[in-house]
Amino acid sequence: MQHPEAELVFAVERFIGERQLLLPNDTIVTAVSGGPDSTALLHVLHRLAPRYGWKLIAAHLNHQFRGAESEAEAELVASFASSLGVPCETGVADLPAWIRETGLNAQAAARDRRYAFLTEVAAKHGAERLALAHHADDQAETVLMRLVRGTGPSGLTGMPLTRRIGNLELVRPLLRIYKEELMGYCHEHSLPFAEDSSNRSRKYTRNRIRLDAMPALAGLNPQLPDALNRLADLMREEDDFLRQEAERARAALVTREDGGVAFSRNAFLALHVALQRRLIKLILNYVCGEPELADTADVSDYNRIERIREALAGERTPTLTIDLHGGFVFRRGYDRVWIGRRAACVGIVEGSEPAWLERDWLERGGFQWGDVLQGTVTARTNRDEASKDSSATEAFFDFDRLVFPLQIRFRRDGDRMDPLGLNGSKKVKDMFINKKIPLQARDRLPILEDAEGRILWIPGVGRSRHALLMDDTSRLLAVRIAPEAWKRLVSG
Structure with missing residues (x-):
């Protein structure tokens, strides 16, 4: 819904009040780029400030991306x-220079430095709120x-109205204004603003969305921005x-146990399946310290969560262990499930x-699989250092062909x-024979299998x-089986 100019200030004021984005007597840092959005935000808050006792501070960071244009914007904001x-x-x-040093892309680097600067300004002035012009x-x-990039339900919520960074609350008072x-x-108030030339560059994904995708899709639905905002709500x-x-x-199902959770x-x-995925994500966040990925759900994140969920739901294997990245492990033993940190750097x-x-x-x-199997990955420096065949207790594989x-x-x-x-x-049964x-050993012998379900090696049987x-x-x-373990398996 768009508002006539005369009602815009009232609409922003009402939105701030309804959502308690700003409180009376707040000290507010307003991020001002020099563009029309942040210029209008500062002007609207300035008009409302006497009524609510707000203390305003404008803040502008020159990113030095556009030379003289960036310098002119800084002067415009200050004026x-x-x-x-x-x-x-x-x-x-x-x-x-920061991009060269960190390897970040331009937009991510600019965001990091901008927020660092704005939080410093807020700390200097004792500000409780940081107003952004999105x-x-x-x-x-x-x-x-x-x-378009691929997201889950959390990503479809869009930008949050508020977000906390330490003691500072980020607020977006214009999120209902077009x-x-x-x-x-x-234009109505003859406010000076600058047009950022980089907003016309199609090398940025957001600009291609704005300049190409949105206009094209508006041909199917002229109210597309409204529809997307309703979806976010x-x-x-x-x-x-x-x-x-x-x-x-x-709180009801998960307990802390052995340095992890069970x-x-x-x-x-x-x-419900939807709640299962959420709970796995919450557990990974809690145990492994993974950040909350609210704005994206890329393929690797989805696959990791699904793999754990399918391991929990699967009936074929009542017990299994899955290595999670970052030194953590998932273990299922019949009804008990445990997720926590591995004991050592080598996988035990x-x-x-x-x-x-x-x-x-x-x-x-x-x-290292208990005290039974051990596997090591090494560079092959001697072409004759390993047989292409295997012995009863040892087998060699081309690591990059696995x-x-x-x-x-x-x-x-x-x-088979x-x-x-x-x-x-x-048939493996025939190979055992x-x-x-020994019959009693056949259920105890470890089998090494690849992701396609192909058996690679059975100690004492063949590769x-x-x-x-x-x-x-x-x-x-x-891959080697300890001689004493081999004796124990086939004799005990």
């Missing part, structure tokens, strides 16, 4: 603030951009409801239950293997023809 009698803090950041068109573009209204307001409330429900589920698989599976997993072996984990050195993640598991009915030297597959593996060492092999995975 405009002075004309209103509002103190103005200006800063300079060498963003090109408006309704910005919100619509944000929702569409996240949708760009056209702000431009009209500036609806999703914000539903996202908040799911967040609260996930917190309740965590919960009942059956109780978890009784939850229980030798009595199946385990998943991730590529990045193995690349850090290898794994399909990850690998799994250590026990035998299943119907298992593609043995080295045989053109075809063979041929190798005279497959997959991931053989070749002349161009540069890295090898050596």
Whole structure:
């Protein structure tokens, strides 16, 4: 909904009051870029300030991206603030140098430095609030951009009305006002503003959304910005409801145990699937210290959560271990589930239950499966240092030809293997018989399998023809079973 100019100040005032974005007698830092949006925001807050006892401070950071144009914008902001009698803090950041130093993209680097500067200004003046000039068109573009990139329900909430950084509350009083209204307001009051030339550059995703995608989609729905803003409003409330429900589920089901958290698989599976995903995300945030990814849900994040959820729901393997990135591990033992930090840098997993072996984990050195199996990844410096075949207690694989993640598991009915030297597959049951593996040992022997379900090696039985060492092999995975463990498995 757009407002006539005469009603714009009242609309902003009412929105601030309804959402309690600003309180009486607040000290407010207003970020002013020099563009029409932030110029209008400062002017509106200045008009309302006497009524509410607000103390305003304008703040502008020169990013030094556009040379003389950036200098002119800094001077314009300082002059405009002075004309209103509002103190103005200006800063300079060498963003090109910061980008070279950090490797961040231009927009991320600018955001980081800008917020650092604004929080410094707020601390200097003892400000409780930081007012930002994001408006309704910005919100619509944000929702569409996240949708195009790939997002979950949290991403569709758009930019939050408020966000806390330490003791500072970020607020967006213009999030219900459209760009056209702000431009009209500036013209009506003859407010000086600058047009940022970089806003016309299509090298930025947001600009392509604004300049190309939004106009094209408006041909299908002329009210597209309104529709996207309504979607953000609806999703914000539903996202908040799911967040609260996930917190309740965590409090009811999850307990702290052995340096991590534990919960009942059956109780978890009784939850709705949407709540299961939320609870996993909440647990990863709590245990692993992962940031809350409210603005995105990329493929890797989705896959990690789904993999854990499917591991909990799966019926084929009652016990298993999954390596999580950053030194954490997921363990399921029938009804008990535990997530926490691994005990050592080399992957140590229980030798009595199946385990998943991730590529990045193995690349850090290898794994140890209880006191039974050990795996090491090394550069192949001597072409004759490892046989292409295997012995009863040792096997070698071309690391870069393996399909990850690998799994250590026990035998299943119907298992087949593609043995080295045989053109075809063979029943594992028959291979056990041929190798005279004692009947009582067959359920205890570990089986190494790849992500495609192909058995790579069974100690004492044989290896497959997959991931053989070749002349161009540069890295090898050596997997060994401890001799004493082998004796124990086949004799006990």
